[in-house]
Amino acid sequence: MSAAGAQRPRADAENPADVERLHRAIAREPLDPLEGRERAPWWVWATVAAALFWGGFYLGRYAPSFGTATHEAFAMRPGEAPPPAADAPEPGAAAPADGAQVYAQRCQSCHQANGEGMPPSFPPLVGSRWVTGAPEIPVRVVLAGLQGPIEVRGTTYQGAMPAWGPLLSDAEIAAVVSHVRALPGNGAPPVDAALVARLRGEGRTAPWTAAELEAATAGAAP
Amino acid sequence: MTRVWLLLLGAAATLGFAMVVLVVLPGALLVRIEPSAGLAPYGEREARGRAVYIADGCVYCHSQQVRDPSFTSDVDRGWGRRASLPADYVHDAPHLLGTMRTGPDLLNVGARLPDPSWHLIHLYDPRAVVPWSIMPPFRHRFELRDADAVGPGDTVVPLPAGRVPEGQVVVAKPEAIALVAYLLSLRRDAPPGAAALLDVDSRFWCGQGDEPRLARRGEAPAAETPR
Amino acid sequence: MSAAPADARREEIAIRASADASSRAPVLVFFATAVAWLLFGSLAGELASLALHWPDLLGFASFLTFGRIRTAHLNAMIYGWASLAMCGVSLWMIPRLVHQQLSWPRLAMAGAALWNVGLVIGIGGILAGRNDGLEWLEMDRALADPWLVAGGACVGIPLLATLARRTVDHLYVSVWYVIGAFLWFPVLFLVGNWPFGGVESAAVNWFYAHNALGLWLTAVNVGAAYYFIPKVLGRPVYSYQLSLLGFWTLAFFYALNGMHHLIGGPLPTWMITTSIVASVLMIIPVVAVAVNHHMTVVGRFAALRYSPTLRFVVIGAMAYTAVSLQGMFTALREVNRITHFTQWTIAHSHVGVYGFVTFVLFGSMYYVLPRLAGREWPSARLIQWHFWLSLGGIGLYVVALTVVGVLQGLVLLEPSAPFQRSVEVTIPGLYARSLAGLVLGAGHLLFALHCAALLRAPARRAMPALLEARPVVVRDAGAVQEPAS
Numbered sequence: 001m002s003a004a005g006a007q008r009p010r011a012d013a014e015n016p017a018d019v020e021r022l023h024r025a026i027a028r029e030p031l032d033p034l035e036g037r038e039r040a041p042w043w044v045w046a047t048v049a050a051a052l053f054w055g056g057f058y059l060g061r062y063a064p065s066f067g068t069a070t071h072e073a074f075a076m077r078p079g080e081a082p083p084p085a086a087d088a089p090e091p092g093a094a095a096p097a098d099g100a101q102v103y104a105q106r107c108q109s110c111h112q113a114n115g116e117g118m119p120p121s122f123p124p125l126v127g128s129r130w131v132t133g134a135p136e137i138p139v140r141v142v143l144a145g146l147q148g149p150i151e152v153r154g155t156t157y158q159g160a161m162p163a164w165g166p167l168l169s170d171a172e173i174a175a176v177v178s179h180v181r182a183l184p185g186n187g188a189p190p191v192d193a194a195l196v197a198r199l200r201g202e203g204r205t206a207p208w209t210a211a212e213l214e215a216a217t218a219g220a221a222p
Numbered sequence: 223m224t225r226v227w228l229l230l231l232g233a234a235a236t237l238g239f240a241m242v243v244l245v246v247l248p249g250a251l252l253v254r255i256e257p258s259a260g261l262a263p264y265g266e267r268e269a270r271g272r273a274v275y276i277a278d279g280c281v282y283c284h285s286q287q288v289r290d291p292s293f294t295s296d297v298d299r300g301w302g303r304r305a306s307l308p309a310d311y312v313h314d315a316p317h318l319l320g321t322m323r324t325g326p327d328l329l330n331v332g333a334r335l336p337d338p339s340w341h342l343i344h345l346y347d348p349r350a351v352v353p354w355s356i357m358p359p360f361r362h363r364f365e366l367r368d369a370d371a372v373g374p375g376d377t378v379v380p381l382p383a384g385r386v387p388e389g390q391v392v393v394a395k396p397e398a399i400a401l402v403a404y405l406l407s408l409r410r411d412a413p414p415g416a417a418a419l420l421d422v423d424s425r426f427w428c429g430q431g432d433e434p435r436l437a438r439r440g441e442a443p444a445a446e447t448p449r
Numbered sequence: 450m451s452a453a454p455a456d457a458r459r460e461e462i463a464i465r466a467s468a469d470a471s472s473r474a475p476v477l478v479f480f481a482t483a484v485a486w487l488l489f490g491s492l493a494g495e496l497a498s499l500a501l502h503w504p505d506l507l508g509f510a511s512f513l514t515f516g517r518i519r520t521a522h523l524n525a526m527i528y529g530w531a532s533l534a535m536c537g538v539s540l541w542m543i544p545r546l547v548h549q550q551l552s553w554p555r556l557a558m559a560g561a562a563l564w565n566v567g568l569v570i571g572i573g574g575i576l577a578g579r580n581d582g583l584e585w586l587e588m589d590r591a592l593a594d595p596w597l598v599a600g601g602a603c604v605g606i607p608l609l610a611t612l613a614r615r616t617v618d619h620l621y622v623s624v625w626y627v628i629g630a631f632l633w634f635p636v637l638f639l640v641g642n643w644p645f646g647g648v649e650s651a652a653v654n655w656f657y658a659h660n661a662l663g664l665w666l667t668a669v670n671v672g673a674a675y676y677f678i679p680k681v682l683g684r685p686v687y688s689y690q691l692s693l694l695g696f697w698t699l700a701f702f703y704a705l706n707g708m709h710h711l712i713g714g715p716l717p718t719w720m721i722t723t724s725i726v727a728s729v730l731m732i733i734p735v736v737a738v739a740v741n742h743h744m745t746v747v748g749r750f751a752a753l754r755y756s757p758t759l760r761f762v763v764i765g766a767m768a769y770t771a772v773s774l775q776g777m778f779t780a781l782r783e784v785n786r787i788t789h790f791t792q793w794t795i796a797h798s799h800v801g802v803y804g805f806v807t808f809v810l811f812g813s814m815y816y817v818l819p820r821l822a823g824r825e826w827p828s829a830r831l832i833q834w835h836f837w838l839s840l841g842g843i844g845l846y847v848v849a850l851t852v853v854g855v856l857q858g859l860v861l862l863e864p865s866a867p868f869q870r871s872v873e874v875t876i877p878g879l880y881a882r883s884l885a886g887l888v889l890g891a892g893h894l895l896f897a898l899h900c901a902a903l904l905r906a907p908a909r910r911a912m913p914a915l916l917e918a919r920p921v922v923v924r925d926a927g928a929v930q931e932p933a934s
Contacts, residue, residue, distance in 0.1 A: 030683030279516015
């Protein structure tokens with residue numbers, strides 16, 4: 001075999017140019033491939049059987065119904081009930097909230113990570129008397145939003161703050177307002193969820209204006 | 223194999239079976255889905271914005287699906303209050319579920335970031351508001367103009383100082399406004415009542431002049447399906 | 450077989466020569482345009498890669514926006530490079546395998562022209578902002594897709610006509626895959642473009658996109674590997690039984706795989722579970738094909754040192770096994786919750802479309818082009834460079850994005866980790882990917898120049914361009930004799 005291979009170059013080099021030279025590569029080839037008659041190894045069939053068995057098990061375990069139900073059997077622990085589908089649970093009924101985390105998720109895009117805001121659109125939270133003054137003010141702004149002109153640290157901003165009341169729990173609002181009031185340079189005391197609950201109970205849903213905030217908070221204890 | 227007909231028939235049968243399972247049966251099941259509560263068809267402007275979303279390829283970095291909380295952290299991350307359902311997508315054609323999260327999920331971005339001026343700044347110059355962002359700027363959806371060439375109907379993007387050449391302003395083209403309107407309409411999990419509160423109208427709009435730039439959801443003219 | 454009578458051997462050569470002569474013109478056109486799209490796609494991919502870590506770089510032009518240039522890259526590579534080259538390989542293999550001249554070669558030439566017109570319109574449209582909005586189906590369904598359908602028909606019909614006039618009785622395994630692919634793909638393309646709405650649109654989208662990979666790209670290239678591996682080695686394929694098992698289980702299970710792109714998404718659970726099961730059961734065809742190929746090569750791995758075709762195709766076949774096993778595990782919910790939506794997926798798809806499909810196509814072209822041109826490749830060194838640039842480039846690409854993809858997925862699973870971190874952990878991988886793209890692009894440029902040199906330069910080399918000085922030693926000694934000797 002190797003002898004044939006080794007001799008080939010010489011034969012090739014001496015081959016004169018002719019019609020067949022164009023087909024040199026074609027002529028050099030081995031025959032077109034054929035199919036061997038070997039049998040598949042036994043372990044291939046074992047793999048097939050195991051895979052099919054596993055597939056049947058998985059299909060039965062994770063496809064409990066044939067319909068339009070989604071997110072069925074997605075729980076990582078067997079036997080866990082599927083989570084409620086259509087109706088959402090009450091906002092954040094769960095555990096104690098992390099103010100920094102809420103801030104990063106909800107506030108940071110506009111007011112920036114350091115709380116300095118972004119003039120001329122987004123007012124700073126650091127050094128703002130609206131934040132560090134009476135605790136009712138920031139809680140009310142977070143609950144129902146704010147619109148219209150508002151002066152912060154000498155600059156007038158056109159307020160367009162959304163209402164977070166419907167999306168955040170009392171605990172989350174208390175946590176995030178406390179986080180903002182405690183930012184370096186603010187140093188204001190935290191607020192508790194009871195205050196948030198009380199102000200939420202007032203039922204205001206329309207966004208506040210700066211003047212309304214001052215008026216509503218004038219009577220309240222600082 | 224020596225029979226061509228057997229090859230062709232077998233090949234057609236395997237694909238046909240898969241099509242029945244994954245296309246025909248789901249089609250028959252899903253056609254009966256009703257839209258989820260409060261989900262209105264896209265208004266004309268939102269539909270145009272959706273076409274811009276598709277044309278500029280937003281879907282290649284942003285998904286629009288909230289996955290199950292027992293399976294992922296999507297809900298904990300604040301991307302939605304519940305996993306999304308087929309009923310949330312009945313007006314979507316084509317779907318924009320996406321396969322990448324190079325950027326965050328956008329299914330409820332209208333609830334998370336309801337300020338149109340934020341979106342305009344972010345689309346023109348992402349790093350002006352999100353310093354670590356790797357989103358491309360969509361400057362072709364905006365115009366750079368001299369500050370004195372702004373008309374009363376123009377929407378000026380309130381960029382921070384230093385982000386635009388001195389004496390010039392950035393004006394949003396209609397496509398940019400439509401795209402923002404679409405993004406703000408993405409609220410698929412707001413509880414009843416919240417939708418009204420979060421509705422965007424002219425009071426949130428930062429353009430000059432009184433003309434509302436964004437139609438109130440549900441008030442828009444009859445739905446137009448995006449291309 | 451070495452004792453085969455000389456006239457039988459001459460007849461065999463005459464059949465091959467006649468088959469090759471009939472398919473020569475269309476195959477050359479398909480290959481040439483495929484290589485042009487490969488270069489365009491490489492450029493588009495590199496620009497898209499740069500845009501991800503230097504996001505303001507391309508902000509000056511709308512058509513260079515990441516969402517458009519990335520999509521142009523995908524379409525140029527799948528429908529330009531891979532599909533055109535696959536049409537070329539198919540048009541070349543089928544006449545040889547059925548011992549008949551290609552029917553209507555001019556129709557196939559017209560198919561190449563139509564397909565390319567469709568690509569220019571479709572990809573130009575994507576860059577201009579005309580996008581159908583479905584992944585893998587972005588090209589305009591009114592303006593571009595009809596050209597592609599017509600072009601595809603102009604390739605499929607001659608192939609079927611050639612098959613109908615075959616002069617062999619037995620259909621070799623490569624024929625099954627190629628003919629299956631040309632039957633499946635048009636059906637898939639029509640279904641995929643049907644304007645569904647709601648989550649059904651997502652189901653059909655991924656039904657199409659996964660099958661474009663499984664029943665089009667994979668089918669033709671597995672078929673090509675089944676041809677070139679035993680062909681170069683001069684051995685039969687190991688087991689007909691495994692060929693049958695592999696083909697029919699691939700056809701059955703691959704077609705059901707698509708919903709694994711939507712795990713956790715808002716689709717009926719049973720659909721997703723069905724696709725997960727089908728994805729895992731892909732182990733059957735993958736093992737069958739891998740064993741079949743491995744047992745064909747076994748004992749002859751040294752031949753990879755000499756034959757460019759064998760080296761590219763065998764590595765492509767190994768990548769097929771690897772990418773399929775990786776895909777199986779990625780489809781499992783426990784893995785998918787980490788890897789879904791991350792750069793892992795991008796790495797995975799490049800193992801498939803580059804490591805497997807593109808390598809097999811490179812190997813095929815290294816075999817086919819000299820036979821059609823009647824000349825040998827001018828430079829073995831260029832082939833070496835191309836091979837190592839391709840292998841090194843894809844290796845770096847896959848390792849970098851796989852690693853950062855896992856990191857990204859772990860950050861995304863951690864609710865208290867800010868999203869910012871999931872972006873930041875990917876940045877080193879994104880830089881590495883741009884570097885890998887340059888390496889791959891350099892290889893493609895060398896390959897394109899080499900092709901041009903082969904087709905244009907006068908024949909200088911009398912011997913095949915083998916990667917080392919010794920020729921491949923083939924078992925069938927009779928086969929290596931020159932006809933004149």
